[in-house]
Amino acid sequence: MNELSETKEFLTFSLGDETIALEATQVREVLKFTHITAVPRMPEYLPGLINVRGNVIAVVDLGLVLNINTVEDQKKNWLVITDGCLKDEAMQVGIPADAVRDVIRLDTEDIGPPPEIGINIDTEFIQGAAKQDDAFLIIINVDKVIAAVYADFCQE
Numbered sequence: 001m002n003e004l005s006e007t008k009e010f011l012t013f014s015l016g017d018e019t020i021a022l023e024a025t026q027v028r029e030v031l032k033f034t035h036i037t038a039v040p041r042m043p044e045y046l047p048g049l050i051n052v053r054g055n056v057i058a059v060v061d062l063g064l065v066l067n068i069n070t071v072e073d074q075k076k077n078w079l080v081i082t083d084g085c086l087k088d089e090a091m092q093v094g095i096p097a098d099a100v101r102d103v104i105r106l107d108t109e110d111i112g113p114p115p116e117i118g119i120n121i122d123t124e125f126i127q128g129a130a131k132q133d134d135a136f137l138i139i140i141n142v143d144k145v146i147a148a149v150y151a152d153f154c155q156e
Contacts, residue, residue, distance in 0.1 A: 005109045084143050
């Protein structure tokens with residue numbers, strides 16, 4: 001290992017057959033899936049809002065944003081509450097997950113760009129990919145997801 005290499009922690013979770021990761025510093029908390037209040041005329045990937053201790057948080061279905069098939073029965077799912085940024089303003093979003101796995105450590109030198117072939121999701125929102133066991137771990141850029149959802153919502 002290179003002495004200049006930096007180690008970062010990531011929360012891993014499942015969306016369908018894919019393993020997704022977020023930098024642990026962007027994860028505020030993980031909650032059991034809760035009631036989502038639907039908001040009329042919202043795009044399908046914005047199923048609504050949740051209340052987390054008095055804070056109203058938008059829920060972004062990352063599976064729909066990335067075109068990943070996820071588990072249908074949301075009663076078994078989790079919500080990953082993340083910290084993101086939009087136009088220099090801090091905000092939180094909730095991301096439904098099929099299963100929450102582990103917090104892992106990765107050397108930054110082991111994180112590369114997503115592969116061009118063999119991955120079935122849009123790479124626009126991917127910060128990088130790392131090999132974990134026999135599969136790729138997809139590292140999501142939460143800020144890019146929030147910016148794209150916001151831009152799309154403003155055009156609705």
